[in-house]
Amino acid sequence: MFKYKQEGRIVMIKSTLKVLAGTAIVALFAGNAQADTLRLLTWGGYAPDEVIALFKKETGIDVKVTKSNNEDMISKLRATGGSGFDLAQPSQDRIAGAQREYGIYKPLDLSKINKAQFIDSMFKSTTSQSMVDGKVYGVPHVWGTSGLIVDKSKAGWVKDYTDLCDPKLKGKVSYRLKRPTLIGFAFAMGMDPFAAYNDKAKYAEILSKVEKKLISCKGNVKAYWSGGDQLLNLVRSGEVVAAMAWDTGGWKLNNEMKSVTFVAPKSGALGWIDSFALPARGKNDEAAYKWINFVMQPKIAAMITKAAGNFTASKGADNYVDARLKAQFQESFPQEAIDNIKWYPPVPAGLEEMEGKVLDRIKAAKSN
Amino acid sequence: MERVSAGTKLTVLVLFAPFILWMLLLVILPHIDLLTISLRERVAPRVYEFSFKNYMEFFVEPLYWRTFARTAIMSILATVLTLIIGFPISYYIAKIARGRLKSSLFLLCMLPFWVSELVRTFGWMILLRESGIISGVLQWLGLADGPVEMLYNDAAIMVGLVYTSMLFMVVPLVSTLDSLDDGLIEAAYDLGGSTIAILREIVIPHAMPGIVSGCIVVFMLTLGNYLTPTLLGGKDSLWFTEQIYNQFITRFNWEQGSAFGFLLLLLSSAIIWTGLRLTRQRLQDTIK
Secondary structure (H helix, E strand, O other), X not given: OHHHHHHHHHHHHHHHHHHHHHHHHHHHHHOOOOOOEEEEEEOOOOOOHHHHHHHHHHHOOEEEEEEOOHHHHHHHHHHHOOOOOOEEOOEHHHOHHHHHHHOOEEOOOHHXXXXXXXXXXXXXXHHHHOEEOOEEOOEEEEXXXXXXXXXXXXXXXXXXXXXXXXXXXXOOEEOOOOHHHHHHHHHHOOOOOHHHOOOHHHHHHHHHHHHHHHHHOHHHEOOOOOOHHHHHHHHHOOOOOEEEEEHHHHHHHHHHOOOEEEEOOOOOOEEEEEEEEEEOOXXXXXXXXXXXXXXXXXXXXXXXXXXXXXXXXXXXXXXXXOHHHHHHHHHHOOHHHHHOOEEOOOOOOXXXXXXXXXXXXXXXXXXX | OHHHHHHHHHHHHHHHHHHHHHHHHHHHHHHHHHHHHHOEEEEEOOEEEEOXXXXXXXXXXXXXXXXXXXXXXXXXXXXXXXXXXXXXHHHHHHHHOOHHHHHHHHHHHHHHHHOOHHHHHHHHHHHHOOOOHHHHHHHHOOOOOOOOOOOOOHHHHHHHHHHHHHHHHHHHHHHHHHOOOHHHHHHHHHOOOOHHHHHHHHHHHHHHHHHHHHHHHHHHHXXXXXXXXXXXXXXXXXXXXXXXHHHHXXXXXXXXXXXXXXXXXXXXXXXXXXXXXXXXXXHHHHHO
């Protein structure tokens, strides 16, 4: 009798605990997905406060911003199977591969997007590059390049990535230990990694040459930077005089230090387009489409350009962009440098694993 | 009687519920998941097969086990250094300092831990960097001709690690040394023991549980540290936890990352077990 009662109690406690744990989990992970918020997974500067305020005024929708980068976006969405966010902004070359591999996005309904607001060529490029099984997964938003940030008073002769390895710059150089560095160096060494994207053996050959170069170059490196601000501080303090970095960082520094600016490398700056993509289990697609159409308006796009330092795919936004940024852009990019920009094609599966090992080996090598 | 025991059981269950939930939801379940992930290999997009490849990778690719060996050796070194620096401090706090001095010294050891590890590490970066404070002072004193770079090398990592772990060595040492009766030390002196003999025969054997538990905590914290080696080590840092992070976040290779995670768990446990064996200590004694 007592035994029975006791068991009954324990069963009751167990079920109570289950309910408690259940509600706790629900409260923790699903608590803030109200219908009138847009959860945006994006880059720093792509959703400035003033734009969010204007959007709220027009539509009544709150925007919750999570700042991220390409790898982090894929990791986050992969961990949740594509939920937790309503709109993400990966680079266009990182959509198709991630979609094939992990299924983290859902196709876009292009009829809900105001095509007239986009620069035609960019819209075509992004939609075709982000296509999987005939469905479109991405539309363009912000574009920019990576190239060289150079302090012209100290290292004005640096014209290409390989110049960073010149003995004169020992301990004065910085770049990231990520795939753009491998690709940039490959171009500067006279190879074309993009042409070898679908030929693994050839790509491996290119990578091994780049690996040797970067290991021999290690003595020149002050530190491998990982966040934009870290690099800016290294250049500001004068500890680094030449670096491989994003154009916008160079122009930001140019505002503070006249001698520092962005230089498009001789072998071509690497061009990227950050895009809009819908996470597979986002809950508020309507708000996502509204946000896309809202920020592509020329005036709003110019505000984003001002905050992020990069230009957008919005047609006519140029007319509203700050004159100083325009001048900086024109100084860094004469027409032939624009024509020479190497745009990233979509990354085929398996390449990043090869690159990962190369990067690990470079990191592990002793610097001379 | 039986009613009471049922009530007691219930109380015990309720008290343990948070712990059990914690262990189950946040430790055991994720580890089971991690284990299953680590034992599969990607053969095609979204197709996985059972395989030991991820574990083999660790032993086949010299890069990975070298990184682990480096991490383990540096962690052991950091533990020993922390012990050597921490022991005299703890002895002074427990045995020599009295009253207010004692508590304020103890507080001084704890004070740095009131700010986050990230802030403390940035503090070291400000001190050590080329355009930093120490470099500036050396130039001002005329001891150096140009800027001196002290950051981004193994010594900087070591300084950071020892600094970060000091508290976890000092606290257990102070509490075990506190329990040592001063009379024993005085008696040993009266009987003609030398300082070194007393330290070896009385103080250290008594403090052994504190030393062992301090060493285990410091070793595990150091081995599992991510921030300090990455920020202070710069281009040559290379810490095993960094490899795990890279596999998960920048390479999307959860399989490899999980396998590394398990290897870290197993290998670090093996190192601690060997350490206990070599010093003839038992884990149970450390909880006394």
